[in-house]
Amino acid sequence: MSNPTILITGTSSGLGQKTALHFAEQGWNVAATMRTPERDTMLRGHDRIAVIPLDVTDVDSVRAGVAAAIERFGRIDVVVNNAGVGAYGPLELAEEATIDWQFAVNVRGPINVIRAMLPHFRANRAGTFVNVSSYMGLTSAVPTGSLYNMSKFALEGLTEGLSYELRPFGIRLRLIESGGFKGNSFLDNMVFSRAGDGGDYAAVITNVERRFAEVDETRLDDAQTIVDAIHAAATREDARFRTVIGADGNALMAMRNSMPIEDYLDTIAAQFGL
């Protein structure tokens, strides 16, 4: 059998880039898709990787990117919906465009990619979608994170809901609920709405920003731990649907599951002086 092929979105940095390199090193063909391939210096030139333009928010770009990947490799076995952005800050202070952007990349993006891929997976009677969510897709953990929460909760619902109708075609769905990892570029790319000093929200903004600034990198998992979880989700034969990965996420979910929601919300709020 020829080598399997994986298509990954958002491979210009962070987890997507590391996942692309990992699968190529494991002998897979990799369709490494990104919005701005001209900026790539890490993936091009690798003999198992094809760098392909694909903006997940643009349906035409998604269709063209998927078609180019199928044309290049003949068959795609796994798709990793990795591209994602973070819009933080009080909801009231967010620009309309920021709200739309959060939804467009993290929710509409995977919808666009899944819809473009389905004819191919259906024809093959096989295929796996690995959707990169977050523990913020299962529970809230940070005040002013409502938009990001919304996007990952939506991805969770999309993935669960789709699992029924795609079952007859042998198409699998998997979720990765990761937390932060060492060398994180996500916080650098996040948009934090504050509208000046934040007005009535200034105190909570200060608390949240302090929490982000004080993240102790040494406590975080290596990115490879998350990449390994993606690999396991992409290849495992058993039915495991969700993987909560990382010390932070597992501790938080243990707390979330140990108490009534009202107590949990009080506990998180108190951590931020609310």
Ligand SMILES: NC(=O)c1ccc[n+]([C@@H]2O[C@H](COP(=O)([O-])OP(=O)(O)OC[C@H]3O[C@@H](n4cnc5c(N)ncnc54)[C@H](OP(=O)(O)O)[C@@H]3O)[C@@H](O)[C@H]2O)c1
């Ligand atoms: N790092 C964390 O703390 C953490 C925790 C839990 C979950 N996650 C999730 O992990 C995934 C990867 O994040 P990361 O940590 O690796 O952050 P990252 O380095 O900021 O990577 C995000 C990627 O998404 C791409 N992207 C943004 N808009 C796009 C679009 N319209 N079309 C295609 N690609 C687009 C970015 O490409 P450009 O260079 O073109 O912007 C970038 O390659 C995300 O889904 C994130 O929500 C991250």
